[in-house]
Structure formats: C-alpha cells, structure tokens
Amino acid sequence: MTTDKQFKRAARELAEREGISYTAARRRLADAPEAGVSAPLTTASAAAEDDQEPPRIYPTAGAPCPVDCDGTAHPNAVCWLWRPEDSKHVRHEVRRAAQLPNGRAGELCHRYEPPTPGYPNGSFFAREATWLLALVYAMLTDQRPELRPGRAELWAAVETDDQAAIDALMEPLDRAAARLLTKVPEQWWGEVKPRLDAYADFVDMDDRELRTWQEIDDRHHVGRLVDQWRRAWKERRGSEGYMERTGVLWSAPKGWLDDLLVEQHGGHGDGARVRLTDGRPAIVYAAEWSEAGAPVAYRIRELEPGRHGNIGKLVPSLTSDELVARDLVAGELDDQA
Numbered sequence: 179m180t181t182d183k184q185f186k187r188a189a190r191e192l193a194e195r196e197g198i199s200y201t202a203a204r205r206r207l208a209d210a211p212e213a214g215v216s217a218p219l220t221t222a223s224a225a226a227e228d229d230q231e232p233p234r235i236y237p238t239a240g241a242p243c244p245v246d247c248d249g250t251a252h253p254n255a256v257c258w259l260w261r262p263e264d265s266k267h268v269r270h271e272v273r274r275a276a277q278l279p280n281g282r283a284g285e286l287c288h289r290y291e292p293p294t295p296g297y298p299n300g301s302f303f304a305r306e307a308t309w310l311l312a313l314v315y316a317m318l319t320d321q322r323p324e325l326r327p328g329r330a331e332l333w334a335a336v337e338t339d340d341q342a343a344i345d346a347l348m349e350p351l352d353r354a355a356a357r358l359l360t361k362v363p364e365q366w367w368g369e370v371k372p373r374l375d376a377y378a379d380f381v382d383m384d385d386r387e388l389r390t391w392q393e394i395d396d397r398h399h400v401g402r403l404v405d406q407w408r409r410a411w412k413e414r415r416g417s418e419g420y421m422e423r424t425g426v427l428w429s430a431p432k433g434w435l436d437d438l439l440v441e442q443h444g445g446h447g448d449g450a451r452v453r454l455t456d457g458r459p460a461i462v463y464a465a466e467w468s469e470a471g472a473p474v475a476y477r478i479r480e481l482e483p484g485r486h487g488n489i490g491k492l493v494p495s496l497t498s499d500e501l502v503a504r505d506l507v508a509g510e511l512d513d514q515a
C-alpha cells in the first residue's frame with residue numbers, strides 16, 4: 179500500500195470513529211504525520227489482508243529539480259518540485275504574488291486595499307476577505323487547470339524578480355476571478371455563493387490520488403480555506419443573544435482585481451468619477467470584463483449634488499445603480515468635489 183492510500187484509509191477511519199468530516203480527519207493526520215501516517219490505524223493483520231507493504235519513507239532531492247526531471251539524477255530520493263517560496267534570492271512580495279492560492283490573494287489585498295483614515299493599512303473587514311479570494315483562486319484552478327501558470331513559466335518569471343512578469347502569467351486567472359466575483363448582491367447570493375458552496379462540498383468529498391507531498395500540502399491549504407468558508411456562514415448566537423453569521427466582505431476582492439486589470443489594460447478603476455455621454459456625472463464601482471482587454475462595461479452610481487452636510491459636492495446616489503457599456507462613458511470628471 180502506498181503512503182497515500184494508507185493516509186486515506188487512516189483518515190476515513192478517524193473520521194468514522196470521531197464523527198468528524200473526512201477533510202477534518204485528513205488535516206488532523208497531516209498535523210501529526212508521525213502518528214497518522216507511519217503508524218496506520220488499521221491493525222497489522224487488516225493491512226496484511228490487502229497484502230500491502232508498510233509505508234516507506236523516501237528522502238527528497240536536495241534542491242528543486244529541473245522541470246523536466248526524470249529522477250535519475252537523484253536515485254532513491256523523490257523529486258523536489260519547485261515552488262515560488264524556493265526562490266530565496268528574489269523579493270518576498272514577488273514570491274508571494276506567484277504563490278497560489280493564498281500568497282497571491284494576500285499580495286493583491288496588500289497592493290489595492292486602500293488605506294482609510296481609521297485604517298491606515300486598509301479596512302480590516304476588507305483585508306479579512308483575503309481568504310475568500312484565495313478560495314476563488316483554488317476553485318478556478320481546480321475546475322479549469324489551464325488557468326494555472328505552468329511551473330516552468332512561473333519559475334522563469336519569479337527569477338526575473340519582476341512583479342509585472344508574474345502578473346502577466348496570472349492574468350487569465352485574475353481575469354476569470356474578476357469575471358466571477360461581483361459587487362452586486364443578487365449576483366453574489368444567487369450565483370457566486372452557491373458555486374462556492376458546491377466547491378466546498380466537492381473539497382470535503384475530494385478523494386483524488388495525491389502523488390507528491392506538495393499536493394498533500396496544497397490540499398491541506400484548500401481544506402483550511404473551506405473550513406473558513408463554513409465558519410463564515412455558520413449561525414451562532416452572538417453577544418446580543420441573536421443568531422448571526424460572521425459572513426465576509428465579499429465585494430472587496432472584486433475591487434482589487436478590477437484595479438489590477440485596469441492598471442494593465444486601462445479603463446476606469448474602482449471609485450473613478452466619470453461623465454456619461456448623456457452628461458450625467460457618475461462614480462464607477464465595478465468593471466465588467468470580457469476575455470481580453472479593457473472593461474466592456476461599468477457598474478456606476480449617479481452623482482448628485484449633496485443636500486445635507488455636503489452641499490456643493492457631488493455625492494453618489496444610493497438608489498441609483500446602473501450597468502453602462504464603456505462607450506457610454508465620455509471620460510473622467512476633473513472635479514474633486
């Protein structure tokens with residue numbers, strides 16, 4: 179029996195015994211690899227019935243392997259598949275931007291979560307949504323593997339120590355995430371959240387063969403993200419005595435992705451004040467993306483003269499909420515009212 183099958187069997191047994199989910203059991207075992215994997219929970223005789231060998235421990239190659247490594251250069255050791263964190267001589271933020279799913283999500287939050295007077299590092303609630311973007315990255319690369327940059331290309335890009343090279347490779351994934359995520363409540367509750375719920379169920383049941391320790395590691399991180407997802411929507415009694423959910427500021431990562439893609443392709447970013455071709459002033463709060471290029475449309479709120487403490491300024495109308503094609507935006511307003 180491979181270590182892998184042993185691991186899965188141990189996880190299944192632990193899950194059954196403790197009445198916890200399979201994913202939770204896997205993670206518990208991964209946290210205690212000695213107890214979990216090397217000492218199988220099955221009895222020796224049960225293992226013998228499957229005429230399996232006990233798991234063997236192989237050392238790993240001493241340095242990241244070339245992408246086309248066939249293993250002959252390091253007999254009796256398993257391949258070390260390069261990951262961004264292995265390129266120690268490049269800047270931390272470059273490695274972070276290349277690391278999926280958590281690193282890149284953190285990097286975009288760091289770049290685009292704007293500081294506000296009360297929150298010099300960006301809104302706490304928005305930063306907290308970083309894990310949601312990571313979960314979206316995990317789902318998209320799982321469901322559409324072609325969105326994940328190839329190891330060789332990513333390695334070469336990281337070695338340049340240049341964020342633009344990483345961003346270019348990640349663009350298909352970022353664009354897919356920007357097209358999926360939204361700031362429109364009906365879309366979030368009606369389409370995006372159900373999709374992520376389904377993915378969370380898939381991850382819990384995921385029984386695909388794990389071939390390398392990196393894959394085990396990756397699966398572990400996705401499991402943690404799914405746990406976070408479940409916690410966010412779980413009802414519990416709050417300090418006021420009412421049932422409540424933590425939730426997550428789900429609109430925040432959409433803004434980061436829009437800003438990133440506008441930086442690369444032009445267009446109007448989050449919060450841009452524009453004039454429409456019919457003369458109305460408006461503020462952009464989200465962009466709609468096609469397969470390539472600049473935004474094809476914008477979600478806007480009309481700007482109207484302030485009537486209360488903000489007389490003489492143009493302020494977003496809270497009741498207006500429109501989708502306008504990019505041709506209907508004449509240009510940016512030069513007022514800073």
Ligand SMILES: [Zn+2]
Nearest residue numbers: 243247249257
């Ligand atoms: Zn190798």
